[in-house]
Amino acid sequence: MNETIKTILSRRSIRAYKQEQIKDEELQAILEAGKFAPSAMNQQSWHFTVVQNKELLHRINEACRVVFEKSDDERFKERAKDENFSVFYNAPTFIIISGDEKAIAPKNDCSLALGNMFLAAESLGIGSCWIHAVNYIFNVEETKSLKSDLGIPEGYTPLCSGAFGYKAAESPLPAPRKEGIVNILK
Numbered sequence: 001m002n003e004t005i006k007t008i009l010s011r012r013s014i015r016a017y018k019q020e021q022i023k024d025e026e027l028q029a030i031l032e033a034g035k036f037a038p039s040a041m042n043q044q045s046w047h048f049t050v051v052q053n054k055e056l057l058h059r060i061n062e063a064c065r066v067v068f069e070k071s072d073d074e075r076f077k078e079r080a081k082d083e084n085f086s087v088f089y090n091a092p093t094f095i096i097i098s099g100d101e102k103a104i105a106p107k108n109d110c111s112l113a114l115g116n117m118f119l120a121a122e123s124l125g126i127g128s129c130w131i132h133a134v135n136y137i138f139n140v141e142e143t144k145s146l147k148s149d150l151g152i153p154e155g156y157t158p159l160c161s162g163a164f165g166y167k168a169a170e171s172p173l174p175a176p177r178k179e180g181i182v183n184i185l186k
């Protein structure tokens with residue numbers, strides 16, 4: 001099995017991080033991998049916001065807490081009550097990918113960019129996890145000012161985001177993968 005496939009198979013969603021920040025050159029390699037994702041008609045419809053500032057990370061987390069409190073799902077409401085709540089598991093680097101609203105397929109483009117970033121991170125020994133709640137903070141009245149405070153450009157919508165950092169423990173074992181989901185027609 002080649003190294004690329006090994007990396008794909010060994011990447012796991014990581015939910016515990018060391019506080020030590022990842023190196024700048026590692027961050028640059030991760031961003032470069034994102035930029036080299038395929039995109040519809042090569043529109044490269046993404047914008048990357050890298051948050052490493054502790055105060056901004058705190059504001060994003062508290063905004064997610066508001067979203068969780070307002071959720072109809074009891075599990076999210078419970079999580080919001082935890083005083084140690086961290087939507088991104090205390091990861092030191094958080095990347096939000098916003099899509100150009102005028103592009104053909106920004107959701108697809110941005111998701112592929114984040115997927116590339118996760119794999120690049122894994123290849124460098126860095127953990128990552130998709131964090132979904134962030135998508136909702138820009139629609140909630142109390143927290144929508146964050147979009148301009150984070151410098152997300154006009155005409156771009158935050159579509160996906162991921163936590164990045166050194167893993168605090170070994171990667172978990174993979175969840176079993178579904179069987180019977182392939183149909184090969186020759």
Ligand SMILES: Cc1cc2nc3c(=O)[nH]c(=O)nc-3n(C[C@H](O)[C@H](O)[C@H](O)COP(=O)(O)O)c2cc1C
Binds near residue numbers: 015
């Ligand atoms: C669209 C999407 C949203 C996700 N949202 C979250 C999330 O908010 N929090 C989280 O801990 N994991 C999140 N995940 C990670 C999944 O739970 C994880 O990929 C899945 O359980 C399979 O585990 P693996 O990534 O280790 O293979 C998300 C993944 C995707 C693709």
